[in-house]
Amino acid sequence: MSAHTFILNGKPVSVDVEDDVRLLWVLRDVLGVTGPKYGCGLGVCQACTSHINGKAFNPCSVPVSAIQPTDEITTIEGLPATVGKDLHPMQEAWLEYDVAQCGYCQPGQIMAAVAKVRQARAAGHEIGDADFDEIRNICRCGTYFRIREAITAGAKNF
């Protein structure tokens, strides 16, 4: 066991846990932050997608020891605070398009969507069909089309 510190949703946290435990379990099982979901533990389904220093990543695929004390981890719970509002524009778009069905994949979908919009902009374009086709997040309820609609709408507001 060793101590690991990092910044979680704007606040410093410290946990005592073995180095190789993946961050997803540190978040869910140790810290009780359950927005990021387990769907595979293999870096495939993207249900756990959260942000590290503003970039989308899979906490199921990162040992806690790889997280630095200065790293800012943002889960769905902390997303609104990144824009200083009750809801991030992407969450509002998700509500507007009534995207969710069971909802299990949706925290990961929203975190991926925000990062994907930023990634497209960094590459010099607004998000479009080719970018949507790169999103790997599984939605077993099949909400993919509304996800595309919501991202298009949400991207206009941030």
Place this chain on the structure above:
Amino acid sequence: MGAQGAAPQGDDESGRGVGRRRFLGYVLAGPTLVVAAQLGEEVLAPTEAQAAIPSLPEPADILDLTDLLTTAALPTSGLISIQLNTDGTASFALPRAEVGQGVTTSTAMLIAEELDIPLAQVKITLADARPELLFNQLTGASNTTVSTYTPIRVAAATARQRLLAAAAAQFGVPASTLTTAAGVVSSPSGQSATYGSLAVAAASQVTLQVGVALKAQSDFQVIGTAQNRIDALDIVTGRKQFAMDLSVPNALPTMVCRPPTVNGTPLSVQNLAAVKAMPGVTDVVTIATGVAVRAATFGQCIDAVRALQVTWAPGTEDNSSDATVQQELKAAELPLVVPPLNLLAQTVEATFTFAFASNSALEPNCAIADVRPGRAEVWAAVKAPIVAQGAIAAKLGLLPSAVTVHVVQGGGSFGRKLFFDAALEAAEISQLMGKPVKLMWHRTDEFRQGRTHPMSTSHVRATHALGQVLTFEQRHTSVATDFGHGLGEVITALVADLPVGDIGFSETIFELSQQTPYNFGVTTQLLSEVDKGFNTGSMRGIYSPNVRCAQELIVDRLAAGVGQDPYQFRRQTLKDPRAVAVLDKVAQLGDWGRTMAPGTAQGIALHPEYHSVAAMLVEIDCTPATTGRQIPDAYTGPRVTKVVCAVDAGLAVNPLGLQAQMMGGIMDGIAVALTSGMHLDNGVFQEGSWDNYFYTRQWNTPPDLQIVVMPPTSGTPGGAGELAVGAAMAAVACAYARATGTMPTSFPINHAAPLSFTPLPTTPPIPQSPVDGLPRAY
């Protein structure tokens, strides 16, 4: 009193419901107003058949599976109740499961409608297992809205009537002068009272039976309007809690080391002490299905499961592979009656094969169990909680009354959560360890040991002469579907009353759920089943998607045989005008028959079920540029570029929710037609990850999707959860046949190709989590 003096009864009561039927509601004793109604309603009217060459009505035309569940709901003594709270909210514990299909939202809408209360003031929870509800607590066969539509409205209308009476007493005016809106009772002179302020005055100290009328459809203000999911905000903020998100004291993460082949069993563990000593691990016990470990984190459970050295007894299917199962199916096929070579008619014939498919949701099987001496408490997303309660009690040696089953919202179901495999396992583990456990299946276990939709074949032979179809025979042969989840008990209890003669249980379900929507002369559809060694279940439909896909491909061939356009041919032979209407709608909106580039094509198909009908027009792109798309760890293949869907669900309570169900079903239909199947090799399903099992992903999502909800046709809601899958699968298959010039006979169409992935090892049974998350960040 003489007959002449008798007051007119029922039909001309004053106020709402003049000239309409009255229903029986209950006011229950309580500190605030509690109203109730009997769950269940009458069987819906039979569908009329209008014939070109008339086919005798098939059993499914008369009474389908959803009727059966609704009929089964009738004799129950249990009531469902709504409580009015002093804060003005109405609470209702729904005796059904919410797994993403939107029943909590549509239920809240029914209550808001009859009670005249804002939707946001209706609080829906899921009821714990209630054995007194008998068959009334089973979520399946797209049945929820059908069977609860009237009873829930009756309860809500009863509440409104009591609130009106309480306000009338308070205001000193007749109730008939009062109106209700948005949770407030108002009088013409301007007096008003909120429901919350009347909740105590409207309460009763004894239970009363009262007659109530329901709003006329023309007065609906909520039902039939598009409403967002009531849990949408909780979902997008990450606050919605699934079973694994609950914090039950001391329920530590728990996983099971599972056998290398389907249903293998543990014989011995070689390194028990070493694994018990691993970091975080608290307990290791052998259970019926494997070896369970409990640890501080799921990550440490994964480590322990991978470290366990277990000797396994063989499974139930160690010598089975795709090819051997296919042979079993072939041998079990029931004979066709009409000879293939016919001097008077031409024959169209084909046999289609459908691979095993996984019905796993994104949320894996999971449950929390806390078993103590003499009692047990379980939290899980289960659609048949009463059956689960009984089975868990039997397993633990407890009385059912000592087992509490809390129904938690589920992260998808698709048939999987009709079963309670995880709840049963969690209870067994908790009892053996003597501690609370939070059990989770690994994704790889989900594919390899979880339930599958069984492999099946469908042999169709049809004959036609002089432009008309004379016979249509279909023989569906399937690996056995497990119905041990409560639906079985419904059928067994009612089977004697059904118009299907003396046939078996699965055959009954088949007859009740399968229809041929066309007038094809002498029509027979029969099922035979083999091999009970697999863990199976339905998957957004039991037989329909495969049966429908086979049918519609043959319908296209028949159309070609009689020299007609596929759309026109369908519309001329359809039995039901509602089916014609949805077909016309998609043909018109989707510009049926437009010129398509080589390698691309349209397909059209429809599917009726559970008193609803959906039609699909799809466009597919099978050009090499598309099928050759390179995406890492993906199967790309042909792409469905456009889907136009029209759905008639009788009365859509929530059109936005109905569209969502259609959208999901379309993604499933695309998957089972083109990409997602399981390969069985010597008792091992080769797929072990979402990157092996190719459920639809964004790169195969149609970029153009239109879903039209037809105006109400029947006045009562039909089923919708499974409806779109069959129509979409069939339309995609028909489009693929047209685009490539070859009718596919094996599904999904990529199934026969060499595996496009390297299968994960079977020992250890689950892979380690990767460590490359940071370099992959974007």
